[in-house]
Amino acid sequence: MSYDLHQRRAGVLLHPTSFPSGKLGDAARWLDFLEATGLSVWQVLPLGVPQDDLSPYQCLSAFAGNPALLDEMEMLDAASGDFRAYCREQHYWLEDYALFRIIKELQQDRAWFQWPEELKWRNHEALAIVSETHADALLELKWEQYQLHNRWQALKQEAHRRNIRLFGDMPIFVAHDSADVWANPKRFLLDEQGLPAWVTGVPPDYFSETGQRWGNPHYDWEYHKEENFDWWVARMRNHFEWFDLVRIDHFRGLQAVWMIDADAGPKADLGPIAIKGADAVDPDFIRTYSRLKAGQAYSPEELTDAANRLRTLKTFDSVVINTGDSLDENGQLPTTITVKDGKFRYFGFG
Incomplete structure (x- = not known):
């Protein structure tokens, strides 16, 4: 259904994870x-599969939806036409x-550029072995996407019946550790x-006196042009x-994006090391074992190295270390x- 740009409308921004259940089962009541x-108009944030920091703007794929939004899923039927x-x-x-x-799980959630060379650079024989050995798991992942696609299309049809339009959000840049960059590294400026x-960023503006370092890889626009985009x-x-309207997030990235030397890094020291997600492991143990300290140079x-050091413990399903886009009050x-x-026994300090 086309969107009538001449009709005045009002709407609400509400991501599905803000529903009481955090799933699409609540969508009917919302409509x-x-x-x-x-x-x-119902506007949402990006619906992709987030990385461990759960930001919808840093996803594992520019195309895949997040199956965690499904409140129920039918049994896999591989023979379904x-x-x-x-x-x-x-x-x-x-x-x-x-x-x-699949490979990311086999590699203990390491980023693709830290995988063994044959997997990192998509050796045909290595990928064929993974595909054959994990055929059932691959089907399950595809089935999840099929189920989510069908569920969303039904929701979209119901919204249209009520004269409600769906407004989507698309990050202009993609995460470095994503299927898109791994599958087609030539589309990005990589070493x-x-x-x-x-890496990407934007100059100083009303929102940030020092500008912002987003950290996403830049596109190789000449290569995209050769591919006819x-x-x-x-x-x-x-x-x-998926949507009737799409916002590219955000215009600043289209109008005045910076190209930042990836080796430059923020000119600042690390602040206090915050720990998130540790329920069974003492946060002080994590800080000490990471060897990161407040005050050391970025x-x-x-x-x-700190993230890999923590992963070698085989204690965590995933480890992600992030730094802020701007300095704190202490610089x-x-x-x-x-x-x-x-799944492990508790240990830590004390």
Whole structure:
């Protein structure tokens, strides 16, 4: 259904994770509310699969939806004609996404540029072995996407019946550790190790006196031009399958994006090390074992080494270390270690 730009409308921004259940099972009641109040636009944040920091703007794929939004899922039917048709239609991203998720799990959630060389650079024989050995798991991941796609299309149809339009959000840049960058590194400005040569950011403005370092890899626009911008066309087409309106987040990234030398890093010391997600492991143990300390000079390499050091414990399902986009009141860089506890016995200090 086309969107009438000449019709004046009012709406609400509400991400599905803000529903009482955090799932799409509450969407019908939400549409009831919008219809009853005369609101006819429902805006959401990006619906992708977030990384461990749960930001919807740093996702594992520019195309995949987050299956955690499903309140229920039908049993896998690999023989379903509709499912097979969906896999064919979405093959341009679905196969790479499923492989990426499987390998990432096998590699203890390490980023793709830290994988063994044959997996990192997509050796055909190595990927064939993964595909054959984990065929059932690959099917499950594709089935999740099929189920979510169907659920959202039904929701979209119901919204249209009520004269409600869906307003989506698409980050202009993608996460470095994503299926998109792993599957097609030539589309991005990376070095021979697969690391960004340049990262994204924006100049100082009303919101930030020092500008912002976003840290995403930059696109190789010449390569995209050679491809006739096929990836961008596919990405926009995918979003308009889900939404009536799409916002590219955000305009600042289109109008005045910076190219920042990836090796430069913020010119600041690390601030106090915050710990998130540790329920069974003492936060002081995590800080000590990471060897990161407040006041030490910022170093991307040391942050990577700290994350890998914690992963070698085989205590956590995932480890992510993030720094803030701006300095705190003490002129230091806020630093957070986010972990997801695995199944293990408790240990720590004290």
